[in-house]
Amino acid sequence: MQLIQDPSVEEFRKDVRDFLTATLPDDIRQRSVDAMYVGRAMQTRWHKILLAHGWGAPSWPKEHGGTGWSLAQQYVFDHELADADAPRGLPFGIDMVGPLLFAYGTEAQRKRYLPGILSGDEWWCQGFSEPGSGSDLASLQCKAKRDGDAYVLNGTKLWQTLAMDADMMFGLFRTDGSGKKQEGITVLLVDMHSPGLTLRPITLIDGSVEVAQCFFDDVRVPAGNRVGEENKGWGCAKYLLGIERLGIAEVARSKALLRRLKRLVASQTDGGAPVLADPYVARRIADIEVDLMALEATEYRFLFDPAHGGELGPEASILKLVGTQVEQRIAEAMMEAFGPYAQPAAGGPEGTNEPPVGHPFAEPATRLYFNMRKISIYGGSNEIQRNIVSKAVLGL
Ligand SMILES: Cc1cc2nc3c(=O)[nH]c(=O)nc-3n(C[C@H](O)[C@H](O)[C@H](O)COP(=O)(O)OP(=O)(O)OC[C@H]3O[C@@H](n4cnc5c(N)ncnc54)[C@H](O)[C@@H]3O)c2cc1C
Numbered sequence: 001m002q003l004i005q006d007p008s009v010e011e012f013r014k015d016v017r018d019f020l021t022a023t024l025p026d027d028i029r030q031r032s033v034d035a036m037y038v039g040r041a042m043q044t045r046w047h048k049i050l051l052a053h054g055w056g057a058p059s060w061p062k063e064h065g066g067t068g069w070s071l072a073q074q075y076v077f078d079h080e081l082a083d084a085d086a087p088r089g090l091p092f093g094i095d096m097v098g099p100l101l102f103a104y105g106t107e108a109q110r111k112r113y114l115p116g117i118l119s120g121d122e123w124w125c126q127g128f129s130e131p132g133s134g135s136d137l138a139s140l141q142c143k144a145k146r147d148g149d150a151y152v153l154n155g156t157k158l159w160q161t162l163a164m165d166a167d168m169m170f171g172l173f174r175t176d177g178s179g180k181k182q183e184g185i186t187v188l189l190v191d192m193h194s195p196g197l198t199l200r201p202i203t204l205i206d207g208s209v210e211v212a213q214c215f216f217d218d219v220r221v222p223a224g225n226r227v228g229e230e231n232k233g234w235g236c237a238k239y240l241l242g243i244e245r246l247g248i249a250e251v252a253r254s255k256a257l258l259r260r261l262k263r264l265v266a267s268q269t270d271g272g273a274p275v276l277a278d279p280y281v282a283r284r285i286a287d288i289e290v291d292l293m294a295l296e297a298t299e300y301r302f303l304f305d306p307a308h309g310g311e312l313g314p315e316a317s318i319l320k321l322v323g324t325q326v327e328q329r330i331a332e333a334m335m336e337a338f339g340p341y342a343q344p345a346a347g348g349p350e351g352t353n354e355p356p357v358g359h360p361f362a363e364p365a366t367r368l369y370f371n372m373r374k375i376s377i378y379g380g381s382n383e384i385q386r387n388i389v390s391k392a393v394l395g396l
Contacts, residue, residue: 013076020084032087034364040165047120057094065118082252092124093117104228125163127171138181144173149223153216163212166192185233189225206370249299249323257330265337314392317385324375335369338362
């Protein structure tokens, strides 16, 4: 299904496709098929290839080194990247810290941080959640106390994705606990190499170590690293959570994943016949595909409806909810298609010295299935998305 019919956008699509065919290195493409995250070195290498072509920051304005692309171009680019099995964009920096600094940063902060984000040489993580403060984020307790020209941080943050790879954190800290919980929160940019900051890596259910708990023990942050006003950080947080538009439904990635599943079940045999010939498997895949097409049409309608002006509002929760469900269903169907071969996942923390059992994709499929459990939790759990839909969309 190709929803954008504008000929100039079609020309752009062809340019992107040709570029990806010519420049995406095989090892990066293969790694991106095998794992959700390709690692800092590969991710940076790929980013620099895009950057050299002027495509490093699709959502940024031209004056800051971005592409200045229309929403339709960004949408097409996102879909073509997924179609080519290319890695996603650089995590956090381009799509979160950049827009945060455009909207709330000082000139000095933009000058200091934007070049490192754009070049891909400085990596960021997001310091929002804490133990007991995930869904109820505004209850966060990690403290920042003003001391002369610095803030002193004490407490802990939990579940920071890629904290081990990050040079900087953009985080929410409690600067005042006397009023309403949404008041008294401040955004600070924290150097991850600061004395007093330690990390406890966490092994996820798929064996990967993508996240960490961060402990702050008298960590000093220059007051010049505060973004926006003291105690007004909740506004910045809401702004950041609201700008996620493109890709929130993961349609492009799900389409690529579904195509891979179809290829696999057509090539796998069971009792001499292709797995796809099993009516249960065929029906299951068809069910998912129909829901994915409906999701794609819905996302397109929300994004390109002139009445929305490219802003999603609370409808984004519908896309996140259904999008994560579809993606998890594909991962589940993929693992089931391999039957018992999918069971011996070798990606645990100790690894294995045994060769893979069965089809070479069986093991990545199992890891993918386990890794995907997280997508209905992070970025606001699916229960919270349902609450938002019931209140803000349906008015219940
Ligand atoms: C792999 C992974 C990566 C993450 N990456 C980051 C990151 O980079 N940075 C960051 O800051 N955070 C990150 N998070 C944290 C994530 O945002 C939180 O885990 C999420 O918001 C849920 O919060 P919680 O874990 O505290 O669970 P809780 O809020 O304690 O929720 C527990 C359960 O109760 C349900 N629940 C809670 N409140 C309600 C309610 N009002 N109504 C109905 N049900 C409710 C939830 O849906 C959930 O099922 C990550 C989490 C994971 C798992």
